[in-house]
Amino acid sequence: MPIKIPDSLPASRILENENIFVMTEYRALHQDIRPLQIAIVNLMPKKIETETQLLRLLGNTPLQVDVELIQMKSHVSKNTSSEHLFKFYKTFDDIKDMRFDGMVITGAPVEQMAFEEVEYWDELCQIMEWSKTNVFSTFHICWGAQAGLYYHYGIQKYPLKEKMFGIFQHRLCVENHPITRGFDEVFFVPHSRHTEVKRWDIENVPELEILSVSEKAGVYAASTYNGRQFFITGHSEYDRDTLANEYFRDLNKGLPISLPENYFPGNDPSQTPLYTWRSHANLLFYNWLNYYVYQTTPYDLEQLDPKSE
Ligand SMILES: CC(=O)SCCNC(=O)CCNC(=O)[C@H](O)C(C)(C)COP(=O)(O)OP(=O)(O)OC[C@H]1O[C@@H](n2cnc3c(N)ncnc32)[C@H](O)[C@@H]1OP(=O)(O)O
């Protein structure tokens, strides 16, 4: 939340230079407050698990958040019951005339096929196109980030020789960026993917800025300069045991899988994994919701400007 201090207090200028959010008294008096409208396009197979993970993070602010869960009309989910989807989810047709302050597009286990082979690709493209006019800021995760970078900017994904699997160390590329406010100089995030986007492909797009990288896991976070789109290649939302579940799943199926890096104490899979990315995840979602949604979205969503990429 912003701090309200007299304009002339020395801390005001210092904190403003650090991008710490300082609100003038005038703005504080005139700020209208309403619940934020957030859509979650849930493409993950185990949708209840993902809903819980994302809602835990989106619920960790003093802001009121109204959430719409969105499923794909053009895909029948194998791993989440139709009862659950019928009860709690809407489709794009139901929401296309609405506007949202924020939207999350999740990962999906379809990264090893071409985008165009994904059953719901056309529908997702429709949603991503619509997001330019009907959503203030869109937060893309893992395959969702690859899909967004490809759809909006023509950026390709490439297969990795070995699955990027584990908890990797990251560093910031931009000093005092509001989305990374309060982050430690190095921080840890889970990655679990067979493909990657290349740093130079993103650097070649003038609208995009790289915010964080990992020596081992590559680009972690990028955004448009105006903050209307964020692309996050890791899974900060994952629970303590999500990578363990993926590891044992593949092991039991006889699939080639290495131990997740930097995850089980002593690399012993019988040990409980150390949860080293939770504070990062909370801060990332908190900062997005506060700085790129709540403080900047129009009070009247009908006044939303189209995204200028
Ligand atoms: C790169 C990232 O974004 S990582 C994010 C993805 N991470 C995860 O999904 C982690 C958890 N997932 C899992 O543990 C596994 O995917 C499981 C256990 C849910 C299912 O694994 P499997 O038994 O190998 O495969 P299964 O055939 O059941 O599911 C594969 C998924 O891909 C979907 N899929 C397969 N082919 C296509 C296609 N052409 N178009 C769209 N979806 C497809 C399936 O429908 C299913 O997803 P759904 O449940 O949403 O319908």
Ligand SMILES: N[C@@H](CCO)C(=O)O
């Ligand atoms: N995180 C995914 C990768 C596949 O897209 C899994 O392990 O299921």
